[in-house]
Amino acid sequence: MATPELFIGASVSLQTLLKEAARAAPTDATVVITGESGVGKSLLARWLHEHSRRAAGPFVVIDCGSLPEPLLEAELFGYERGAFTGATAAKAGRFEAARHGTLVLDEVAALSPAAQTKLLRVIEERRVLRLGGIRSLTLDVRFIAVTNTDLTAAVARRAFRADLFHRLNVIALDVPPLRDRADDIPLLAQHFVGLAAQRNHLPLPTLEAETVAFLKQYDFPGNVRELQHAMEHAVLAAADGRIRREHLPSRMTSAAALIRHTVRKPTLAELEAAYIWEILQHVGWRKAEAARILGISRKNLYEKLRAYGIPYHPTTDASPAEPST
Template sequence: MLAPAQTVLIVDDDEAIRQMLSAFLSKEGLRVVTARDGLEAIEVFRLQRTDVVLLDIRMPRMNGLEAAKAILEMDRGTAVILMTAFAEVCTAVQAIKDGAFDYVIKPFDLEEIRLLVRRALEIRSMRADIVSLRRELSERYGAEGILTDNPKMMDLRQTIAKVARSQATVLIQGESGTGKELVAASVHYGSPRATGPFIRVNCAAIPEGLLESEFFGHEKGAFTGAATRRRGRFEQAEHGTLFLDEIGEISPALQVKLLRVLQEREYERVGGSEPIPADVRIVAATNRDLEAMIREGTFRQDLFFRLNVVALKTIPLRDRPEDIRLLADHFLGRFAADNNVVIRGFDPAALDCMLAYPWPGNVRELVNAVERAVVMSTGNVILRDDLPENIICGERAAFVSELLPDGEAIRPLREMASEFETRVIRLALARNGGNRARTAIQLGISRRALLYKLQEYAIT
């Protein structure tokens, strides 16, 4: 099926000009409609929104400037090109400031008209592609794009959707590999700033001496090697979101400067003296205990308060076992497509290993394990032996290692047994799809006893 032809509206009180432009642009493969004055142009445009409007300025009943204003109020995306006499150029320039695309001076060359209309259509098409891409990003990385069957994660997803609509600074805390960057992206793409850039800075990966320049940019000659002016990440994130990952790694001196930006909403390039407004939303993340760092004197309390306007905490994969299969199936589909292989799913024995494993590296480790399994697989299902060796061998020892990591003190037996029992019940529920009756049978206890333990251990 052919795409509908792009449409141009020609508006001029001179019939000869209307006919000439109509014939010329029709030969270019465009659909053309015409109007004799501004009032008629508005009515035609209301009935059929055109991609481009070629609009004369001097016309009876309503001039082109008034018609352009009315048309752009109906659709800001339409490209309005004004046709004007040389004496009216200043007026046309003002119209461009008010939203018109461009102007052409009469008498004009038809080739000039062709190039101008084509450029307007190309830019309109690019803008449509950008809107479509941003919509896709919003759907993929917005809160709804976070895959989960876990009640706590569903609550987090709802909280992200609420927070995203605000302009508040957000602090995301959680273990490595739990999806802090995905949460940050969800905040951005679900916000009014979604059309702006999402800029990520890994504070732990940048050398200490370059952090300030990386954040704020520098002027030419600010230090040895600064041959040109450089835009920093704050400037790159203008009208968007700046994601500061591993915020706990920045130095005390940079903490002071970041605090100033958050307080005064402006900054200066390294070597510069002119303040630059900071229209940027800050989302920070860390796997470190910032409150403990405050007590140790390595992180500023006032900066913590500025960052911690809205706090979000990611959930370790071991506490959401019902998501292991969901996420594993998702990543399996992705990596199977990437490697051009057909794999139907996981063998039950492989799935049991994955459900029993504590995933200390969280979702990041699961991603790597599934990718490795796809690469190693020689059949149409993932077998137990396709998984990394530590997941196969560690399924039983994992419980003990989780309860008693190296160096951790032994606690009261009842407390440790309760933790172990909670994990076993969660795993059994996950394997039985949340069915409590089947879970009770598998565990060898009555349904009433299971319900009592679910309430005792606050398992949802």
């Protein structure tokens, strides 16, 4: 068996979540996992499977948002030969493929009303019948539903069946956004630096304290996935093996980002320093050009560089393209 995924977290809220998850894992109870995009919902679903008595069985993920309606039924239930035009051979569906394992319904809120009705029947009867089939099969699977839209609100607007919601929502696990658990940031950042260094065959760089301090007050609209991408970027940008704040993607450190995405709002001096840095990067560290854009003299620019501890020359050889988050 593959090594279980690491679910990293030192914060009180994540430890509480993991305790609840550990209690839920060995049971067959249906679980609903909620949380913003990139918080770790898919990872938690896998963690539950790996810590269940079904760990040796299949782990099947159905992306409910991406399956077009006409295909959905055939995909989920499978079909017998001749069930419809083009069904030249029998095929097992995903429900069957997940027997004795875990079936994850990702983006469950995207299911159409018709698909919700069919899913409800399967969960209640614990049996599936292939399209065009005669004999139904008992379905021994553990269901996990994942969503980043509020299912209770969807039920209130009648976009999601209340009876299906109650069937699914036996155990509810909500993964909190990263900005609400800043204590997890240092560990996660270090973890992702290690992974990125390994993947790129680079020696392990040091994560400077100023970088960690910066990350701890950033609000991470893209949650853990954004942190992961930022560390990948930083590992490649830090040519001397020391990850400083300037190695983070500029969309996190720009003056505009400081205004919009920090938990603690920046001072004027911090904004000025960030803006000077941004302009220097923009003009490839040509001081005369930067001074012209900033509307100050070169002498004044040099004074500010000294005052803010900004290097006179770029500290990286190459700034890799930023991955899109």
